Amino acid sequence: MDEIVKMIGLKNNCTFCGVFRRQALDRGAALLKVDKVATGHNADDIAETVLLNILRGDIARLSRCTSITTGEDGPIPRCKPFKYTYEKEIVMYAYFKKLDYFSTECIYSPNAYRGFAREFIKDLERIRPRAILDIIKSGENFRISTSTKMPEQGTCERCGYISSQKWCKACVLLEGLNRGLPKLGIGRSRGLNSDVKKDIKQGGGTESIESKQCGSLDF
Amino acid sequence: MQLTLEFGGGLELLCESVKVHNVNVDLPKGAEKLTMRDLLSWVRTNLIKERPEMFMKGESVRPGVLVLVNDCDWELSGQLDTTLEEKDVVVFISTLHGG
Numbered sequence: 001m002d003e004i005v006k007m008i009g010l011k012n013n014c015t016f017c018g019v020f021r022r023q024a025l026d027r028g029a030a031l032l033k034v035d036k037v038a039t040g041h042n043a044d045d046i047a048e049t050v051l052l053n054i055l056r057g058d059i060a061r062l063s064r065c066t067s068i069t070t071g072e073d074g075p076i077p078r079c080k081p082f083k084y085t086y087e088k089e090i091v092m093y094a095y096f097k098k099l100d101y102f103s104t105e106c107i108y109s110p111n112a113y114r115g116f117a118r119e120f121i122k123d124l125e126r127i128r129p130r131a132i133l134d135i136i137k138s139g140e141n142f143r144i145s146t147s148t149k150m151p152e153q154g155t156c157e158r159c160g161y162i163s164s165q166k167w168c169k170a171c172v173l174l175e176g177l178n179r180g181l182p183k184l185g186i187g188r189s190r191g192l193n194s195d196v197k198k199d200i201k202q203g204g205g206t207e208s209i210e211s212k213q214c215g216s217l218d219f
Numbered sequence: 220m221q222l223t224l225e226f227g228g229g230l231e232l233l234c235e236s237v238k239v240h241n242v243n244v245d246l247p248k249g250a251e252k253l254t255m256r257d258l259l260s261w262v263r264t265n266l267i268k269e270r271p272e273m274f275m276k277g278e279s280v281r282p283g284v285l286v287l288v289n290d291c292d293w294e295l296s297g298q299l300d301t302t303l304e305e306k307d308v309v310v311f312i313s314t315l316h317g318g
Contacts, residue, residue, distance in 0.1 A: 091228065091285060091314045092292075103229040103313065118315070122282035 005108060008182035013108040015186060016173055023161060023170045029076050041080040044087040044121060047132045050139035051117040059144060060151050060164070066139040074162065086132060088125075220244050220253055220305055224262065228313035230284070233274055234266045242266075255288070256299040258309065274311075283315040 004016050029037045046066060053062040064070060069079040082090065094101045109115060124131040144150070151164035158171040167175075169185060176184025224240045231238045244261050246253050259275060267274050275281060279299055286293040287310040293301050303309070 087314045088285060091312055092287075095227070095287075095310075095312060096290070103227070105229055105315070119282075122315075126282045 001108070004177065007177060007180075008186075010108065010111050012186050014112050014114065015169075016177075017106075017108075019169045019173055023168075026076065026161075034076060037076055037078045039078065039080055040082055042082045042085050042087045042090055043132050043136060044118075044125075046080070046083055046139070047121050047135040048114055048117045050135055051121065052114060055113075055117070059148060062139070062142060063144050063150075066136060084133065084136070086129075220246065220303065222258070222303065222306070223308045224266070225308065225310040226312075227310065228285075228315075230274065230311050230313045233269055233271075235268055240266060252302045254299065255286070255293060255301040255303065255309075258303060259299070273313075280311065283313060285312040285314055286310070287312070 001013065001017055005013055008016065025037065025039075049065045050062070053059075053065060066083075068081075068083050069077055071077045093099075106112075121132060121135075153162055153164055155161065156163040156166075156168035156171055158167050161168045161170065163169070165172075172185035176182060176186075220243065222242055222244055224242060226234055226238055226240075234240070242265075244253060244258060247257050250257070256278065259278070259280065263271055263275055273281060274284065280286060286298075288296060288301055288303070289308055290310075
């Protein structure tokens with residue numbers, strides 16, 4: 001990540017790290033031929049993600065982020081067993097059971113947008129601890145209007161990984177890094193980006209590299 | 220008053236990476252008992268060597284920092300009004316980490 005940040009600066013670090021780490025996890029799981037991948041996301045994480053997606057207007061992710069299992073119709077389903085467990089409970093458990101645990105914080109996280117959501121959630125928890133579970137419950141209860149356009153799941157043309165666009169996010173980011181275009185794949189599309197189209201050869205097909213905006217919430 | 224203070228979950232980095240501190244805290248003038256409120260400001264002045272905003276926010280600890288007094292959550296004993304006795308063990312654990 002240090003080398004990546006040297007190239008892209010201190011913004012949007014989470015995009016690169018998250019996308020690459022997730023793919024690495026999935027590919028590693030495929031190599032080991034596992035049946036399921038379980039991640040340690042806790043209640044605080046899910047509540048932050050719900051808030052984050054609302055603040056960003058990301059309908060597609062909002063509808064998926066509270067599912068306790070995802071990808072059941074894919075080769076390797078993923079689940080989050082700690083979805084309803086508060087971070088505080090986990091830390092106390094680890095402390096009392098004297099478990100080894102890492103507490104290193106990502107050095108790039110102070111600049112992350114998620115930090116604001118986290119701060120807010122923690123202040124909420126102090127006033128009314130149930131707020132975290134309530135946010136998750138609200139997130140689960142969202143229903144997206146059927147007239148809203150949602151991205152469809154397909155495969156990446158370059159590497160075969162699952163993707164809702166022609167190229168998966170990891171390939172787009174990688175392409176950007178390799179070509180010295182650190183902003184490739186970052187930010188909203190503002191119409192056709194002719195520079196990008198010229199660079200990417202036929203088959204790259206990028207009307208918009210970023211995920212499209214998907215209409216409004218309807219509930 | 221002799222107390223043992225422990226810092227975990229990354230908070231030790233604010234106190235020069237020392238996790239356990241055996242300290243002697245004086246009662247504030249005119250006070251009969253030592254409260255957590257007093258202890259917190261003492262810690263901020265004497266033990267926190269950098270980035271105090273990671274440890275405290277206003278009068279209390281930053282949200283996300285767990286406080287245990289003798290292995291008991293301080294929310295059960297009155298939070299800032301918790302009174303401390305000789306040889307008590309106070310543990311501060313940050314729950315904010317990862318990505």
